[in-house]
Amino acid sequence: MSLPEIKYCPSTLQPGFNTYSPPAKLILFGNRTKTVSHILPFGPPGKNPEMTREYNEKRKTISISGAQEKYSLAQIRNELKLTSERGSHILKPVPPERSERIEDMPANEHVTMQIARQIFKIKTAACGMIFFDDGSPAYITRRFDYKKDGTKYQIEDFATLMGKTEEREGYGFKYNASYEDIARMIIKYVPAAIVELINFFRMVVFNYLFANGDAHLKNFSLMESDQGDYLLSPAYDLICTALHIDDGNLALHGGLYEGDFNERSFQKYGVCTWRTFMLFAEKIGLHSAFAEKIIYRAINSVMEAEYMIDRSFLSSESKEKYKEILKERLKRLKMD
Template sequence: MNEIKNCPSLLLEGCDTYSTKAIKELFDGMVVSHILDFNIDEFRSNSNIIDAMHRISVSGVQEKFPAVIEQGKIRLSHNEERSTYILKPAPWDHTLIARKQIPANEHLTMQIAAQVYGILIAANGLCFTNDGQAVYITKRFDISADGTKLPMEDFAVVVGRNEQTDGIHFKYSGSYEDIATALRKNVSAWMVDMERFFELVIFNYIYANGDDHLKNFSLIRQGQDYRLAPAYDLLNTSLHVNSDDFALDGGLSDIVEKSDVYDRTGHPCRIDFERFGYQIGLVKSRIKRILDKYMQLPDTTIHLVEHSFLDDKMKRNYLRIVNERIARFKRQSE
């Protein structure tokens, strides 16, 4: 087990476990060990645990394991027990480049979204097995303080995509304008959440999340109204696979005219996102305010990358990829 020098949640310096602030945000004030009592390979082979995984991910494709906190320890939840956390170890797929660093990548990308850009996210961190394997942990925002589950639907459901009618790749079908249209129809305070959605699309492009599909955006009911759920599953996928600019096969929009840069290179630039913003109903000043935030690499991003749990090579690659995306974004269209 490597020595912990930074908070495994907020990446604050000088912490050998979760910081006081992280304890409050991630664990509701409970002091929790960052070391798991079980080994990843052991619980993967346990049939009861596999059943537990399927309760979180119906398809069983994603490795998401339900968990709770008990007596200062993170443990897997029992069959009839309401989980309040989700654990995501490194994927089983050995064809993925540097697969064991995927939990640290997701953790870092989520923290950058929140700490650098003010994006509302699911509280998260890392925990570790005794042999040093990092496991991503995230707090379930769909579980209220009294343990009841809040109604929540991902946008595959909201826009009506499913495997029966749209094939096995249904979650990649459509465009981001489809999500925006559905958001406007289903959220009374749609303008506020439309800005949040717009910034998420830009963030995912700049930080190379090529898996931002329909199921990675959701609506959640708060009181009597539905709102855009906090961001989750943010990941720099280019570190592990050759990913596209966008997960959805329709890109930003099926009808918005592409810039000459986009037509020539196959990659969008700032004006393409401006046009997308207008198309989904945002005003010019708000579009500009959001886009301006992504014109350069913030020092705070560099700081978080340097203090993350990625290895040194992956840290360099992470920053290189983001710098390349920013350079694409800043290109001038004729």
């Protein structure tokens, strides 16, 4: 695999850059003048036995939630290095599993995260594309769980908050809830609950529109703020899973709320619609004016999202498939 030609910033997708733009350097590496390369000085896992052993050693000593293989990177001046100590970044190579368009998984997560951040104004973890020395792609994200003094913020995902574990409920424990259940936890633990409920509702609409079938309990978290209270953490692991697998309407087995499949428009169309989300907003205590504004903005932002998909590092075939999936989800959301 050869090194890719870079026409857009590998983080922000801003045109006219052949490496990270100054705004991307600030968000992703902490300073606009950093000269961190978009090409790593080493190869991907499995390239050779020596490199594979090093990856395996590093993987043993880090603990980051999620099923996909992840490795810890330390930013030392202007260079990123694999580390078994406290890392500054997380590296996610192309996974070894067999799924459709698997080579595009890093670019999928990257563009979905950028759409969320730039277009939908969802607070997300800083992220970008990065490439191994043989040109193969990976996804990189900056850790947000460390304070400036080196101590960690307290973070709890919603599976933990609900007391759900694999030992108690089996392998699918993180899917055993509804999005209304998450909202109840936000109301219980967050002092400024209404603000975070608005942010949560926006994320749920986004995940539905962008066909993220992996928006489970461990992919939502509460995080300690600098003031000591709790807020939703920056969003992470946003990806159009439908680009790789044929999954359902929503990630959580309980749907938006208990009995959402009995709602009139769901009965008529067999999918979640505008009306389903408006009823969900009502059930979690969100004023209809806020909910309508969020849904309207989502619908009206699809064209801008398509432009960003066109600038992404996805293959041509995956770009077209992604836009096809997005148009189908938009059609569903506009139903009443």
